[in-house]
Amino acid sequence: MNKVYIYKGFERFWHWMQALLIIFLALTGFEIHGSFKFFGFENAVKFHIIAAYGFIILIAFAMFWHFTTGEWKQYIPTFNNIKAQLNYYIFGIFKNAPHPTRKTQLSKLNPLQRLTYLGLKIVVIPIMVSTGILYMLYRFPQGEGIRSFVVAGLDTIAILHTLGAFILIAFFISHLYLITTGTNIFTNLKAMITGYEDLDEHENHDEVVEQISENK
């Protein structure tokens, strides 16, 4: 076992800010959507928009960080071991089998995480941001604003934005659960707070995979 510095300062900060903002955006957003009353419609709109600005700024910083540090490579999808990872979640995990993929500083996401997070980063979040910005720019036809850029109606924008919001919440629930599947329940949480995680220096990757197949 080795204490490895796996989540850097900015990364952790980015993660937690994002978490806070998304929770807050979901809360205010679904109040705007009419799902419940909490802040009051007027405040919900105000707060949602302020948080949205925060979210956009955060995303700008995060993009900069990902590209300058090369961390974006962590999200390049890999189809190796996807089956193994699925097998692990469906079978292995119940038998205390070891994780099929090795977490290292250079590869801290398992193949399923890579796919999911990439999906969030290049599909869901961009949809939320772009529909959100269009929502804010909406000025009714013939209203004030940039003439050549008239958002004629909100239907499509609002419905896509809502769809994205639902997906984010579903993701959030499974995310909360899956972080408990580390070496023990709190391993992942602790790592995201302190940055450090105890990682096995696993001998050989393939060995682990075999092990899983045997366990079946």
Add this chain to the structure above:
Amino acid sequence: MRKTIGLILLFVLPILAVVLVVNTDKPMPTKLDKLKEKYSKKHVPGVDHSKFAQLNKKFARPQDITLECISCHTERHTEIMQSTHWRWLSDEYMKGRGIVSIGKRNILNNHCISVGGNEGTCNRCHIGYGYDSKDFDFSKAENIDCLACHDNSGKYEKEKEAAGNPKPDLDFAYIAQHVGKPKMENCGYCHFNGGGGNNSKHGDLEEALYEASKEVDVHLAKDGANMQCIDCHEAENHKMEGRLYTMASMNRGRLECEKCHSSKPHNDDIVNEHTVKIACQTCHIPIYAKVNATKTHWDWSKAGDLKDGKPYDIKDKDGNEIYLSIKGAITWEKMLKPEYKWFDGTAQHHLLEDKITQVPLVLNPLNGDYDSPDAKIVPVKVMRSIQPYDPEFKTLVAPKLWDKEVGKGGYWKDFDWNTSIAKGMEYAGRPWSGKYGFVKTEMNWILNHMVSPKEKTVQCIECHTRDNSRLAEIKDVYIPGRDYNAWVDNFGIAAIVLTFLGVLSHGTIRIVYGKKNKVKNIEEEENNE
């Protein structure tokens, strides 16, 4: 760790700063205070009519007063004679129809239906003397009733059922010496009482405005701006600003709040943006008929019930006539929420010769929808009635209701629709099949008065809500908080529920298996030993 906290602060503080800046109400003493200042200065007349010898005499006829007026104000009568107030007719361009001359003279409504044939009583509210039939000479200047609008003595009054002539026993010399700019009392005499009683028609124009509090009307309020009708409805050469779309069709000569308040009077940008598609009145007149009730439904088919051969009427506890043998059953309501419609400044009108193609028949459909550039959502009082029509020719009919004498066909004396309609249609020069029935009609009365104090303005949530949204009837635009896509919502809720259940069962199995595995491991260990 410290670095992280530092970074978090670096982000959170600017956001907090933004929140605080956005949330502080900027003081806006500018526009509203300037307006209050402007209207605190009351008009001081430049002449005192009581010093004019030619007004200090006995007037045999009210017309002689008019002639005295004209002797000094030499051209004013020509202005008046072109006005709608005088002509009861106006040349209007109506979409899809062209130019038509319409006005009180020939338009039907769903209150007392038609002026034609009933001039003797209706025309008490004409600004003339003796307009008792369609043969009235509109070119005769001496018949202009200057006093109806310019009497400042408060003593001038028109006689009932006398076609606009004043009561005979008035002190005309005194009245003629006390003339000036029109006051609310002059306008209200007719405009508050249209349709046969206070607040009967408009719902937002009534006698309570004479002594209004701010709650009732911020502009006219004695404890508020204390304004007069003509402060807003300014007139250049007797051409008043402001139109009523029960008769007007065109987008001209309108009076809009923006004239004084600008189109961006709010501190909040999002609220200012609303003004592109939502009229000021929509939010600022949350309720109307605040003091006295207004008519909302009128069933003419119930008219004609007699007791011992005599007409009777029934009043509710507030004194509103809810049944009259001569008029039928009437519903009065107060503290009403408006209905809301798109309106681009133009309206259609159902004319007497038009066929009825849709029931309820809307007598003055307002034009406009979300896509029309000028259209805004406006608050409307919708008057609903059941009124006589010709089931064979599929047209409305204009019954003769009033006459001084029995046996002349006036329904209010004879209670016979057949003679009443026959006489009325003959007078209007329109054919009638000889049959009558009753048809549902609606009329749109756009609300402009009884503006509430800003604290009472319609709140966001009253429209942006799923249930009972004030704008429930506005269906051609997506309104956040009111609208949603059912598929997306169902999919979303299903996704959340399924994820949750999935996570729950996965977790449960993990716990159960975890325990088993532990037992197994221990057993194995024991076995090994």
